[in-house]
Amino acid sequence: MTTLTAAGIEPLFRLLGRYMPLQEEDRTALLTLEAGPVCVGDARSDIAREGENPSVVRLLVSGWACRYKDLPDGRRQIVGFFLPGDFCDLNIYILKELDHSIGALTAVRYYEIQPQQFQSVIEERPQLLRALLWHEMVTSGIQREWLLSIGQRSPLERLAHLFVELYYRLQAVGLATGHSFDFPITQNHLAEANGLSLVHLNRTLQEMRREGLIELSDKQLRIGDLDRLKRVAMFNSNYLHFNRAERA
Known part of the structure; x- marks a missing residue:
């Protein structure tokens, strides 16, 4: 060991x-x-x-x-x-x-x-235990947001919300530079996570590119306008609780 x-x-x-x-x-x-x-x-x-x-x-x-x-x-x-x-x-x-x-x-x-x-x-x-409990609460919050996306958000809103969420999660562990981060997963994975067909997923990604919301190439995703992408997704970061330590 x-x-x-x-x-x-x-x-x-x-x-x-x-x-x-x-x-x-x-x-x-x-x-x-x-x-x-x-x-x-x-x-x-x-x-x-x-x-x-x-x-x-x-x-x-x-x-x-x-x-x-x-x-x-x-x-x-x-x-x-x-x-x-x-x-x-x-x-x-x-x-x-x-x-x-x-x-x-x-x-x-x-x-x-x-x-x-x-x-x-x-x-x-005990402080480590409390932090882990918060992490588990955030995991549950993420699951609720995913359920909301599948049930109520449009395909464009779903993808926008997921990209913003991943950006904040990767930023939290030092794996996002500016508004860019490694994005090594495939369109199949995105379709399976968002309840979309590959055809519908591809059309939505193309729409996001045309609107200047994202750039996706060479397994890198760059968010063109974070504030605008958040507005499209109707994104509220409260479920991630990343400012919890500052409040504490």
Whole structure:
């Protein structure tokens, strides 16, 4: 067993620091977590499958992954994106079996942490525990916004909302430069996350390009006018709680 590296936990520490003021002792506590060697997953491979008995807490270090559900006829709905610094379901180990699958959208690297180790650390660092609870609340908030998008937002509004959300999430962990960020996922992934056909998705992306809202090329997404994109999406960032630490 090895302990987590400073580089491995940096996105997580930045993210949690958005919710609660954390101290260097909290970073040190995270570094005492023991894990096996960094796990590697190929793009389009599963990290965990529905029906499996989960036994570890997974921390994504690099790459993009997703939570998804399949129908018996093969249709798939992506119900969440995991970005560097995210736990792939923090309390997943309390389940007897998974009710969803976790898939790598790109090549990924992640740690597998034993639940007992994790529990011991957060019990000793109450501020860290509070930050993790806020993170779980934000995860629930994201799910509510996705449900609202599928049920009520137009395709243009859905994509605009998702792009703004991803921008803020990546910015929080230091992975957005200006209004640009790596965007390594495919149109198939976008269609499966937004409940759209590929044809409808492509038309909507073309409309966004024509309107100067986004530029998407070479696996990079640049937001042309963030304020305008937020207005199109009717975006309210309150569900992300990224200014929580300032208020605290």
